[in-house]
Each structure stands twice: as C-alpha cells, then as structure tokens.
Amino acid sequence: MTVHFVGAGPGAADLLTVRAVRLLESSPVCVYAGTYLDAEVLAHCAPGTRLVDSQHLDLDQITAELQAAHTAGLDVVRLCSGDPSLYSALAEQTRRLDRLGIPWDVTPGVPAYAAAAAIVGRELTVPEVAQSVVLTRVAAASTAMPATESLAAFAATRATLVLHLAIRRIRELCASLAGAYGPDCPVVVVANASQPSQVLLRGTLDDMADQVEAVGLRQAAVIMVGEALRAENFVESHLYGPRHRSSG
Incomplete structure (x- = not known):
C-alpha cells in the first residue's frame, strides 16, 4: 500500500499527467482538496472509489484517513492542487507518514x-x-x-x-x-x-x-x-x- 501525492494541476481535468490519471483510476481511495479542484478531475476515479474531501479536515484527520487506508491495505491518491512542490503541506504530511512507517511517493502536476x-x-x-x-x-x-x-x-x-x-x-x-x-x-x-x-x-x-x-x-x-x-x-x-x- 502506498500514499500517492499527486499534483492535480490548476483545476482542469485534462491538465493532469498520464501518470496521475492512471493512479486515480487504480487507487481505491482518493483524498482531495475540494476548495481548488474542478469536480471533473474526480471523474478519472474508478466507480466505487472512496472520495474524501479534505477542505474541512485538519492535518490529524487527514493523516487518520491515510493511515486507515494503509491498515486496510489500500492505495491512496492524495490530490494536491497545482504541484506538490509548492504550498501543498507535503512536508508536514510526509513527515507524519514516515513516523507511522507508511510508504509514499510524489507525482508532479502543472503549477x-x-x-x-x-x-x-x-x-x-x-x-x-x-x-x-x-x-x-x-x-x-x-x-x-x-x-x-x-x-x-x-x-x-x-x-x-x-x-x-x-x-x-x-x-x-x-x-x-x-x-x-x-x-x-x-x-x-x-x-x-x-x-x-x-x-x-x-x-x-x-x-x-x-x-x-x-x-x-x-x-x-x-x-x-x-x-x-x-x-x-x-x-x-x-x-x-x-x-x-x-x-x-
């Protein structure tokens, strides 16, 4: 099981990378930032995907969602607006995942x-x-x-x-x-x-x-x-x- 931090790009569903789309199609859980995301991006997810909007969750609650998926043996896409290298709270989230022993990787997006x-x-x-x-x-x-x-x-x-x-x-x-x-x-x-x-x-x-x-x-x-x-x-x-x- 892996948490995939994925750059959702500026919003348009057709500005995701091919890798990002494949991860959305194959991951049973998607935690996304609903504030900045065009809802059509989520159309890349497979039917039945558990969708979690993080806009009203704090860091502890987001981490709990990622940890629950890990415990269940499920891959997670953590959708970040734009590119994860800029103002995405990637550092805070991955630090917590490292402490919990949960593997993760990063897929860039269009900033x-x-x-x-x-x-x-x-x-x-x-x-x-x-x-x-x-x-x-x-x-x-x-x-x-x-x-x-x-x-x-x-x-x-x-x-x-x-x-x-x-x-x-x-x-x-x-x-x-x-x-x-x-x-x-x-x-x-x-x-x-x-x-x-x-x-x-x-x-x-x-x-x-x-x-x-x-x-x-x-x-x-x-x-x-x-x-x-x-x-x-x-x-x-x-x-x-x-x-x-x-x-x-």
Whole structure:
C-alpha cells in the first residue's frame, strides 16, 4: 500500500499527467482538496472509489484517513492542487507518514503559475528583461514568512514576481511593489486558472487593486508582476542563434 501525492494541476481535468490519471483510476481511495479542484478531475476515479474531501479536515484527520487506508491495505491518491512542490503541506504530511512507517511517493502536476502564464501567452523569462522568477507568498492568516524573505528584498531584484495566497492583500501589495517596479509595471491576476470559473485581469500596479476588488476575488488567484509580461523590444536569446566556430 502506498500514499500517492499527486499534483492535480490548476483545476482542469485534462491538465493532469498520464501518470496521475492512471493512479486515480487504480487507487481505491482518493483524498482531495475540494476548495481548488474542478469536480471533473474526480471523474478519472474508478466507480466505487472512496472520495474524501479534505477542505474541512485538519492535518490529524487527514493523516487518520491515510493511515486507515494503509491498515486496510489500500492505495491512496492524495490530490494536491497545482504541484506538490509548492504550498501543498507535503512536508508536514510526509513527515507524519514516515513516523507511522507508511510508504509514499510524489507525482508532479502543472503549477498554477504555469497555467496562468499559458493563459496570458507570456514567457516569464525574457532576454535582458527578466531572467529570474520569484515564487512567493505573503504572511496573512498563515505561518510567518522567514525574516530573510521579505517582499521588499525580492522586489528589489525586479525579477518576475509570482505571488500565491496573497489576493486578499492586493491593495497593500500593489502599493508596496510600486516603489521598486514603478506604478505602471504590468500585473496579471488569474483566478481559478483553466477552470470554467476562470477570471483573468490585466493591468498595472496602479490599477490592479481596483480591478480585483471590483470582481470580488478572495481566493485561488495567482498574481504576476514584472516587465516580462509586456516586453516587446528585447534581444533574441542565444538559444536558437547562429553558432560561431572559432578559427584557429
């Protein structure tokens, strides 16, 4: 018996990996994060699969579900929104499973920021404009951010900034980032990326807070900030450029 932590992707049922679909089809138990998941993803499960929505369960209750399946000799898919490597509580859950001697593995998924970038048709790393992407969040009703990871420090790099779990503080964020990026810096907000309820907002640090508040976004949104989001005049990458042989 194995607990399979599976990235459910940004929500759309057809953005799962082939491996993820096979695990859903073959596992008798599926513990899923219902808050961010398109219900059609669960259509990949076999008839009779025990479905457990974890959105109202605490870590002890989730662990108990996984342990009960292990005791019964049943494989479990633990569906995580996006990719398990980002803000999925993978570390907390696997630490508990290790203590209980329960085997587990991880199947990656499409992260929400990648789906958001695809929706707007933008590369987040543009030659000589931005070659780094910072994936971060802000401290709200959650664990504190490490002292070395202040938003101001990240903004000072002027890298493409991707903020998760931060949409409720959009006005404060835009005001804070305007000093480093400039008030006219482009901002894209994508909520429920790839799902029928998807919302896409384009603007700047000067006007994005008004847009977000106007449509009432409160969760499941990715905020992307940086000049790469609108760059048109930039040098071409050497990746596909001519290769010069040295003479000698």
